[in-house]
Amino acid sequence: MSVTLNDVARAAGVSASTVSRVLSDSPRISAETKERVRKAIKELNYFPNSVARSLARNSTKTVGLILNTESQTLTRNPFFIQAMVGISIYAQANGYDVMFSCNKNEDEDLNTAMRFVSSRRVDGIILFTSRTDDKCIYYLKRQEFPFSVIGRPDDTDSVMWVDNDNFQATYQVTVYLITKGHSKISFIGGPPGHNVSKDRFDGYKRAMSVYGFSISDSIVFSNGDFSEEFGYECMRTMLSSPDFNINKPTAIVTSDDMQALGVIKVLNEKNIPDIVVTGFNNTPVGMYHSRMIASVDVNAKDLGYYAAKLLIDSIKGEKTGSHYIVPTELVKKA
Template sequence: MQVTIKDVAKKAGVSPSTVSRVISNHPRISPKTSAKVKQIMEEMGYHPNLAAKSLVSKKSNTLGVILHRPAEELFLNLFFSEFIRGIVTQATRSGYDLLMTSGATEKDEMEAMTRFIKGGRVDGIILLSSRNGDGMVNYLRSQQFPFVLIGRSNEHDDILSVDNDNVQAAYDVTKYLISLGHTRIGFVSGPPQLVVSQDRMEGYKQALQEFGLPLRSHWIVEGEFLQESGYRAMSMIMGLSDRPTALIVTDDLVAYGVLKGITELGFHVPDDISLFSFNNISISELTTPPLSSVDIGIYQLGYTASQTLLRDIQENHREQNRIIIPHRLMIRQSCARVD
C-alpha cells in the first residue's frame, strides 16, 4: 500500500500541513521538526508527488537561469562553472531545481525567458549580467516576476541585484600598478554594452585621473570574454612604439589569450609587461607566471543570488535591493616593479 502524507503526519505527531511545509522547505518550520519529519519520510519510504503538488500550489520549485551568449562559449570559461556551483548549492538545500537556457542574441534569450514564465516552468529567474537598456530586466519588472540580477542596472535601482563594486576593484588594481612605478597602463576590456565592462573601465579611468596619468585610447582594446580576444589584442598593443608597461585585463580567460600572444611575439611577463586580471578562477595561479587577479567571490555571487531570490519568492522579504560581494587583490608573479 502506498504511503500517504497523512500516514507520515500521524507517525510524526504533526498535521499533514506541517509535513507539506517540510516538503516545501518552508522557512517557518523549525530545523528540529523538519529533521524529524524527513527521517520518518525516509523510514516509511514516502516520496512526495512533486508534479501533483505543483499543480495545486502553482509553484514549480524551479529557478531559471538565463545564460547570456551561446552555451558553447560560456562553459569554456571556468567562471560560469563556479558561478553555477554556487547557485546549485543554495537551490538544492532549499529543495529547488535549476532550469538553464542560453541564446545567441537578446531576442533568443527573451523568447526563452517568456517560455519559462508563461509556461509556469520556473518560480524566479537569475540573470547573469546586465546591459544598457536591458529588455529582459524591463520585461521582468513589467510582469512583476521574481528575479535577481548579477551586476548593476543603469536604469533601475529598485531591483534585486548581487554584484561586486567593480568601479572600486578596477581602481584598486590600477592604483596597485601605479604603486609599482607603472605610468603607462593599458586596458583589455569586455563587451562595451555590458555594465560590468563600463564599471571596470570607469575605475581604471578614475585612478589614472587621480594620479595625473594619461588616458590613451590606443592602449584600450574591447572584445568578448574569450581567450581569442586577448590573443588578438596583443598583436595590436605589443606592436605599438609606445606600448604600455602594464595591462589590466577584464577576465582571466581573456588574460590567458594575452599571455599566449605575448609569448608568441617573443616578449615575457612580467619582464616586458605586467598583467593583472579579474575573477581569480582556479587555474590562474597555475599559469606561467602565476597570474595576479581580482578575487570577486564567484561562488559567493552565485550562492547569494540564489539565496536572495528564494527569500523573495518564499517570504516576499527584502532587507536591501543591492548586495555587494567584497573583492580581494590576489598578488602573484605576473606583475613587477618598474624603475
C-alpha cells in the same frame, strides 16, 4: 503505483487532510495523532508528490536560470559554473530546486523567460546578464515576475541584483601596478553594452587620473570581448602601432584571464620580456604564467549565492534587500 497521502491516511486511520497538516506540522493536530501519522509515513515510505503539491500551493519551489552560449565565455570561463554552484547551495538549503536553460541569443533568452513565466514552471528567475537595455529584464519587470540579476542592471533601483564593485576592482589593480612603479599602463576591456565593461574601464581611468598619469588612446581597448582572441588581437594591434615605442606600456590591465593569456601569447611569441599583465577571475591556469602578476578573484560562487538569496527570500516574502555587492579580492602572485 506509488504511495499517496490517502494510503497514509488509511493506514493511520485518519483523513487525508490530517496527514497533510501533519506534514506541515500544523498546531491543530494533537501530538498523538502526529505520532501515529508519522509512523505510517515511515512505514509506507511515503514522499509527497511535488507536482500535486505545486499545483495546490501554486508554487513550484523552483528557480530558473537563463544562460547564454552566444559567446564562448560560458564554457571557457569558470565564472558561470561557480556561480551556479552558489545558486544551487542557497536554493537547496531553502527547499528550492534549480532549472537551467542554455540559449543561443538574446531572443532565445527572452523566449525561455516567457515560457518559464507563462507556464508557471518556476517561481522566479535568475539572469546572468547585465546588458544595457536587457529585453528579459524589461519583460520580467512588466510581468512583475520575481527575478534577480547577476551583474548590475541599468535600473539599479527596481531590480534585485548582485555584482562586484568592478570600478573599485580595476581601480585597485591599477593602483597596485602604479605602486609597483608602472606609469605606462594599458587597458583591455570587455564587451560594449555591458555595465561591467564600463565600470572596469572607469576604475582604470580613475586610478590613472588620481595618480596624475595620462592615458594614450593607442594602448586602450574598451570595446571587445572577454576572449583570449581579443587579448591577442589587442596586443598585436599595439605592437604594430607606429608610435608603439613612444607609448609602450610596462603593464597591461585586462578584464579577463583569457584576454590576459592572449596578450601573453603575443608577448612570448615576440619575445618581449618587460611587460607584465593582470587578469580577472583568478583562473587556475592564469597564474601559471610569470608575466601574470595578479588577478582579481570575483568570488563567483558568492555572486550566485546572493543572487539566489535575494530571489528566494523575496519570493518567500522575507525582503532582505535589493542588492548585494560582493567584494573582489586582488590575488597577487607570490
